[in-house]
Amino acid sequence: MVKTRTWIVLISxxxxxxxxxxxxxxxxxxxxxxxxxxxxxxxxxxxDLAAVEGEETFTVDTGRGLNxxxxxxxRLRVSGADCPDKxxxxxxxxxxxxxxxxxxxxxxxxxxxxxxxxxxxxx
Amino acid sequence: xxxxxxxxxxxxxxxxxxxxxxxxxxSTIFAMDTVxxxxxxxxxxxxxxxxxxxxxxxxxxxxxxxxxxxxxxxHTGTELxxxxxxxxxxxxxxxxxxxxxxxxxxxxxVLAWGFTTGQYRVPGDEEIAALLEKVGYTKASGxxxxxxAMIDLGAVAKGYTSDLIADLWRQRGISSGLMNLGGNxxxxxxxxxxxxxxxxxxxxxxxxxxxxxxAEDVAVVTSGAYERYFERDGVIYHHIIDPKTGRPxxxxxxxxxxxxxxxxxxxGLSTAFFVLGLDRAAEIWKSCxxxxxxxxxxxxxVTDGGEIYITEGLEGSFSPTNDYxxxxxxxxxxx
Numbered sequence: 001m002v003k004t005r006t007w008i009v010l011i012s013x014x015x016x017x018x019x020x021x022x023x024x025x026x027x028x029x030x031x032x033x034x035x036x037x038x039x040x041x042x043x044x045x046x047x048d049l050a051a052v053e054g055e056e057t058f059t060v061d062t063g064r065g066l067n068x069x070x071x072x073x074x075r076l077r078v079s080g081a082d083c084p085d086k087x088x089x090x091x092x093x094x095x096x097x098x099x100x101x102x103x104x105x106x107x108x109x110x111x112x113x114x115x116x117x118x119x120x121x122x123x
Numbered sequence: 124x125x126x127x128x129x130x131x132x133x134x135x136x137x138x139x140x141x142x143x144x145x146x147x148x149x150s151t152i153f154a155m156d157t158v159x160x161x162x163x164x165x166x167x168x169x170x171x172x173x174x175x176x177x178x179x180x181x182x183x184x185x186x187x188x189x190x191x192x193x194x195x196x197x198h199t200g201t202e203l204x205x206x207x208x209x210x211x212x213x214x215x216x217x218x219x220x221x222x223x224x225x226x227x228x229x230x231x232x233v234l235a236w237g238f239t240t241g242q243y244r245v246p247g248d249e250e251i252a253a254l255l256e257k258v259g260y261t262k263a264s265g266x267x268x269x270x271x272a273m274i275d276l277g278a279v280a281k282g283y284t285s286d287l288i289a290d291l292w293r294q295r296g297i298s299s300g301l302m303n304l305g306g307n308x309x310x311x312x313x314x315x316x317x318x319x320x321x322x323x324x325x326x327x328x329x330x331x332x333x334x335x336x337x338a339e340d341v342a343v344v345t346s347g348a349y350e351r352y353f354e355r356d357g358v359i360y361h362h363i364i365d366p367k368t369g370r371p372x373x374x375x376x377x378x379x380x381x382x383x384x385x386x387x388x389x390x391g392l393s394t395a396f397f398v399l400g401l402d403r404a405a406e407i408w409k410s411c412x413x414x415x416x417x418x419x420x421x422x423x424x425v426t427d428g429g430e431i432y433i434t435e436g437l438e439g440s441f442s443p444t445n446d447y448x449x450x451x452x453x454x455x456x457x458x
Contacts, residue, residue, distance in 0.1 A: 041151035085241060095330045099158075106153050118335045119314070120160070120303040122380060123325025123345040 034112040035076045035094055039063065039105070046112065049074045062105040069109075076109065078102065098123070145299075145315070150174065154181045155281060157305025163292060164299040164315050172295075173288050180284050183207050186230060186275040187239050197230070197273040203266065210276050210283050210387070211266065217279070217391035218260035220418070221407060225395035226260050226366040228268065230275035238362045239275075243353040245360065251369035258366055282390025285309035285342055289386070306345060309386050310338035326446070327377035327425055334431075334443035336423070342386035346393035347378030347425075365398050374400030377427050382437065383420030396422060401432060405455050408434055412457070422455075 037045040039062045047069075055072040057079065067088060068080035078088040078100055088102035096117055099110035149162035150170045154177050161173055183204040185191025195201035203211060214227045231254045237243040246254070257272040268274070276283075281304045289311050292300050300311040301320055310320035322343045323332035336343060348361035348371070365372040379396040381389040396404035401424050411417040421436035431452045433441050438454055 038151065040153070092330070098325070098330065101158050103153065103156065103158065108151060108158060118321040118323035118332065119301055119310075120308045120320070120343075121306075121323035121325055121332050122303075122308040122343040123306045123323075123327075123332070123347060123350075123378070 033074075035071075035109055036112045037069070038108040038110075041106075041108075047071060047076060049076060060107065062102075062107050064105045067102055067105060067107050078107075078109070081105070147315075152177055154178060155184075155284070155305065157281070159302065159304045161288070161302045162300060163297050163311070165297045166295065169292060169295045169297060173291060176287060176291060177284060180206060180280070180287065184210065184276050184280045184283075186273070186277065193274060193276055206283075206287070207276065208266065210279060211274070213283070213387050214276060214279050214391060215260055215263070217388065217395065221392070221395035221399065223260055223366055224398040225278055225391045226258065227274040227276055227278065228258050228260055228263065228272055229364055229366040229369075230273040231257055231271070232364055232366075232369045233275060233362075234273075236360070236362075236364065237353075238351060238364075243355070243360070245355055246369075255369045258369070278394045279387050279391045281305060281307040282342060282344055282386040282388070285386040306350070307386070307390060308338070308343040310341060310343070313339055324380050324423060325378070328429065331446075332444065333425065333447055334441055336380075336382060336437060337440040338382070341382050341384050342389040343380060343382050344386065344389040344393045345378055345380040346397045348397075349378070363394060363397050372398040374398060375427050376400055376424055377429075378425045379404070380423040381420050382423070383418070385418065385420070388418055389420060392420065392422075396424070401426065405432075405434075408455070409457050 033049055035047045035049055036043055037060060044060065049071060052071045055070065057068060057070045060067045060069060065082045067078050070077055070079040075093045077093045081088050081102060083102055083104040085104065088100055091100045094100050094109055096111060098121055099108050101108050145164040147162060147164055148167040148170050152159040152174050159177065161170055163169060183192040183206050186193040186197060188194055192204045192207050196203050218226050232251065233239060235246040235250060235254055257269055262269050285302055285304055285307055288302060289309055292311055298312045299315050302309050308322050310322060313319055319337040319339045321335045322338045323335050325345055326333040327347045327349050346363060348363065351362035352359050361371045363372050364370065374397065376397055379393050381393045383389050404422065408422055421434045423437060423441065424432040431447060432455055433452060435454055435456045443449060443452060
């Protein structure tokens with residue numbers, strides 16, 4: 001009898017805990033998304049945007065040229081590049097609809113998790 | 124104990140009830156001056172085969188690569204390759220359907236504007252008039268063009284490529300796949316979970332998408348002024364040249380998306396409809412009766428004012444995002 005009650009308490013506690021955790025995670029979305037950086041289709045770096053305090057800048061050597069990446073306030077953009085067209089720099093901050101692409105350097109940056117969005121975007 | 128065993132067995136059953144779905148394979152290819160994303164469920168070797176096909180087509184269809192097939196055709200009169208010749212004839216059909224609003228012979232004018240090199244300039248009236256004398260699909264006799272005329276298959280090349288890849292995938296027994304060839308999307312079959320692919324349509328006024336269409340065995344192709352443009356003295360010049368005027372098309376549309384099973388047709392029509400504008404494009408759509416014999420496609424127009432028009436086949440398949448109200452979407456009907 002005692003044993004059953006122990007189990008009930010234990011399982012209830014576990015249930016409450018997980019419920020609470022779910023609720024907390026739901027109400028406090030990190031907004032934190034991971035941006036993946038690919039060169040020639042290969043993943044070269046993953047950046048957890050929420051984990052970056054203040055502003056952080058780093059350079060990706062693509063083998064075809066350099067791209068300077070800036071992460072700030074949970075956002076990411078290419079802030080400099082030695083490619084001829086600068087399309088990547090002019091793309092601005094990474095958004096959910098289209099990756100940032102530097103064709104001359106074969107660099108693609110996109111969010112790791114695109115769930116909830118469409119499977120592809122035409123345009 | 125027996126109950127626990129039964130529970131365990133039930134759990135095992137639940138975990139193994141579904142036969143394993145084919146693994147997702149994906150690859151990124153840089154070709155045709157854009158980035159291409161392919162994903163399919165099945166044999167990864169098919170992706171490698173697709174990449175080879177794209178590389179071959181890129182070479183055969185290129186007008187800018189001095190070693191390209193179309194470049195050789197334009198400059199030395201070399202015969203077009205098999206695929207380029209087939210696409211040439213398909214493009215001529217689309218020109219006839221649209222009264223020349225999409226015309227592969229507009230290339231000399233596009234060159235003058237610098238859209239192929241990125242060295243942009245605004246050609247003068249006389250220069251454009253002189254170049255337009257060589258432009259016009261009706262001036263071609265078979266594959267013979269007037270002296271000084273040149274073609275560019277760029278307006279249909281990606282759509283055609285998506286058709287050939289989809290054919291390859293079907294031949295190899297792939298029943299689920301998705302490709303995005305620099306904004307030209309083709310959805311093969313359904314997703315592995317049995318639901319249709321969801322393809323976003325880019326919002327021409329922002330960097331997000333304005334809504335989604337459900338896609339199954341169709342291409343979804345968008346043409347918009349935002350894709351490539353330059354600014355000179357405060358004026359924006361975009362890359363879709365009206366073959367009649369030799370200047371960037373001004374038809375009141377911000378983008379046109381064409382959806383249908385024929386990727387080549389969708390690609391060519393999206394360009395032509397952008398040039399023609401809403402009313403004339405809608406007339407062509409209406410003239411193509413949904414009788415199985417006429418070309419089969421639907422269209423989503425976005426006007427410069429931000430209004431959305433869809434042809435009736437997209438009712439129920441198109442859902443606007445929260446930025447747009449369903450009430451703002453107007454439906455064009457044949458009846």
